[in-house]
Amino acid sequence: MKERLRPAPETPRLIRPLLSSRVEAGFPSPADDHVERSLDLNEELITHPAATFFLRAGGRSMQGAGIHDGDLLVVDRSIPGESGTVVVAVVDGEFTVKRLTRTTRGMILAAEHPDYPPIPIDSETDVSIWGVVTWVLHQP
Amino acid sequence: MNRRVMPMYALADCNNFYASCERVFDPSLEGRPVVVLSNNDGCVIARSQEAKDLGVRMGEPIFKCRQRMKNDSLVIRSSNYTLYDDMSRRVVESIRAFIPDIEVYSIDEVFLNLEPLAGRDVDLICRRARRAVLQWTGIPISIGIGTTKTLAKLANRIAKKDPSAQGVHRLPTLESERIGPLAETAVEDVWGIGRRWAKRLHEIGIRSALDLAQAPPVEIRRGFNVVAMRTALELRGTPCQEVEDVEAVRKTLVRSRSFGSMITEWTDMSEAIASHATRAAEKLRSEGGHAGRISVFLRTNRFREDLPQYGRSGSRELQPATNTTPVIIAQALDLGRRLWRPGYHYKKAGVVLCELEFDDVQGSLFDQRDHERDTRLMTTLDRINRRMGAETVHPAAIGFKKRRRWSMRQSFRSPRYTTRWTDIPRTGP
Numbered sequence: 001m002k003e004r005l006r007p008a009p010e011t012p013r014l015i016r017p018l019l020s021s022r023v024e025a026g027f028p029s030p031a032d033d034h035v036e037r038s039l040d041l042n043e044e045l046i047t048h049p050a051a052t053f054f055l056r057a058g059g060r061s062m063q064g065a066g067i068h069d070g071d072l073l074v075v076d077r078s079i080p081g082e083s084g085t086v087v088v089a090v091v092d093g094e095f096t097v098k099r100l101t102r103t104t105r106g107m108i109l110a111a112e113h114p115d116y117p118p119i120p121i122d123s124e125t126d127v128s129i130w131g132v133v134t135w136v137l138h139q140p
Numbered sequence: 141m142n143r144r145v146m147p148m149y150a151l152a153d154c155n156n157f158y159a160s161c162e163r164v165f166d167p168s169l170e171g172r173p174v175v176v177l178s179n180n181d182g183c184v185i186a187r188s189q190e191a192k193d194l195g196v197r198m199g200e201p202i203f204k205c206r207q208r209m210k211n212d213s214l215v216i217r218s219s220n221y222t223l224y225d226d227m228s229r230r231v232v233e234s235i236r237a238f239i240p241d242i243e244v245y246s247i248d249e250v251f252l253n254l255e256p257l258a259g260r261d262v263d264l265i266c267r268r269a270r271r272a273v274l275q276w277t278g279i280p281i282s283i284g285i286g287t288t289k290t291l292a293k294l295a296n297r298i299a300k301k302d303p304s305a306q307g308v309h310r311l312p313t314l315e316s317e318r319i320g321p322l323a324e325t326a327v328e329d330v331w332g333i334g335r336r337w338a339k340r341l342h343e344i345g346i347r348s349a350l351d352l353a354q355a356p357p358v359e360i361r362r363g364f365n366v367v368a369m370r371t372a373l374e375l376r377g378t379p380c381q382e383v384e385d386v387e388a389v390r391k392t393l394v395r396s397r398s399f400g401s402m403i404t405e406w407t408d409m410s411e412a413i414a415s416h417a418t419r420a421a422e423k424l425r426s427e428g429g430h431a432g433r434i435s436v437f438l439r440t441n442r443f444r445e446d447l448p449q450y451g452r453s454g455s456r457e458l459q460p461a462t463n464t465t466p467v468i469i470a471q472a473l474d475l476g477r478r479l480w481r482p483g484y485h486y487k488k489a490g491v492v493l494c495e496l497e498f499d500d501v502q503g504s505l506f507d508q509r510d511h512e513r514d515t516r517l518m519t520t521l522d523r524i525n526r527r528m529g530a531e532t533v534h535p536a537a538i539g540f541k542k543r544r545r546w547s548m549r550q551s552f553r554s555p556r557y558t559t560r561w562t563d564i565p566r567t568g569p
Binding site: 055130 | 170272
């Protein structure tokens with residue numbers, strides 16, 4: 001059967017302009033000419049909607065990079081993982097967050113916590129890069 | 141028809157789409173045989189390549205899968221349409237970044253109009269689109285290119301089967317150069333030729349796509365119908381179908397489902413009908429439509445020949461046309477009550493909204509209802525359910541989840557990774 005999918009509506013935006021003057025009688029507010037849209041966090045955090053996913057960080061291995069247990073990660077799969085970027089990688093079938101780092105011995109997944117040794121990326125390990133972490137949302 | 145440029149179509153098709161979606165968020169499934177079950181965990185509706193290689197058949201019932209789960213470490217998933225739908229949308233958006241003129245044909249197939257790209261290297265553009273979809277969404281796709289939609293579909297089969305194609309295959313523009321691939325394609329594998337037609341075509345000596353392409357169109361039309369003739373013409377390279385960018389206006393809206401276990405009580409049936417009515421009304425509102433007619437059906441399990449069989453449907457006018465949940469529930473339940481006969485084991489029920497209108501609805505002179513109030517209430521309801529998750533606020537008529545006997549069986553469903561905050565994937569330490 002022929003089925004049609006329409007693209008889902010855009011990420012909902014706050015469509016409440018800051019109409020400054022609420023009093024209908026009297027003088028218009030001098031700010032009326034300077035009304036702008038409210039800020040939409042999606043615009044700031046998401047560059048490629050089709051390629052962006054949210055993940056929840058687990059564990060302490062990236063504390064040094066400011067990523068704590070339970071933090072929300074914004075992950076963009078369209079960005080190529082380069083040395084120095086924080087990535088979501090798949091190691092032996094499990095997600096992990098680490099910093100992709102080039103060393104003299106090749107690429108490694110480096111933790112930012114002394115208790116976690118780096119994971120080499122070579123023919124002996126089963127590692128792939130899933131996406132690049134572009135933002136970390138942490139509740140203080 | 142006077143065309144300056146040659147029409148060119150492509151079909152982008154996701155490989156083993158449902159299984160691929162499951163894999164993106166559960167990488168431990170990589171390389172393992174995975175099957176996805178139909179609603180209610182009845183039978184296999186999708187297989188990963190590994191599951192195909194194991195010999196798992198489409199439609200295989202779940203008890204057979206359970207055996208394989210032990211013997212071959214087959215992974216079983218209930219269907220997670222929330223996830224597949226979101227991933228489908230992402231695939232479409234990704235393709236659109238490369239080829240703007242597209243028609244979403246099904247949840248895992250998209251037709252592309254390549255004509256506007258004339259003069260450019262369409263193979264290269266399709267390869268780039270394919271690579272981007274894989275990287276951005278994790279979903280592997282295959283793209284077939286041809287001068288008609290039917291040829292694009294045929295090329296897609298080749299792209300999937302032939303490893304040297306690396307996921308993209310284009311059929312030659314010259315008819316004489318297409319003889320080989322068409323001769324190698326069985327007529328039953330041609331888009332739009334069902335098993336029944338294939339059988340009759342075989343009887344008159346048409347076995348391959350090439351045979352069909354070379355048969356006199358008039359005879360095909362006489363022996364079958366105009367659709368079959370169009371297919372034959374398309375195989376020759378004469379386009380009979382364009383890429384339809386305009387969204388088809390929906391004519392009916394159906395919400396139905398088989399019950400997790402057969403039901404014998406009206407209370408269970410009424411909850412199921414009310415739930416279908418609720419979801420249908422919600423969908424209708426999201427599309428900005430009103431329904432002028434409603435019908436309800438219910439039936440017993442056809443496959444249980446040992447049990448007495450019963451099935452009936454009934455419909456009535458909705459005047460004025462409406463999309464208000466309480467109105468639709470009331471009408472659906474009243475219809476259902478009339479169709480209901482005790483003493484049967486019911487397997488399925490559904491609600492169909494039809495005579496849909498997407499413009500302003502004409503009011504009725506004798507109508508006492510406060511429609512503005514209805515609209516406000518429904519808007520609020522939809523907003524809450526959208527934000528807090530489906531069925532946060534719901535009519536009491538659909539009952540409470542805990543004691544539902546009629547709801548869908550989904551023992552192996554994966555989380556809604558991309559649409560619920562509580563379900564997003566978690567990384568390891």
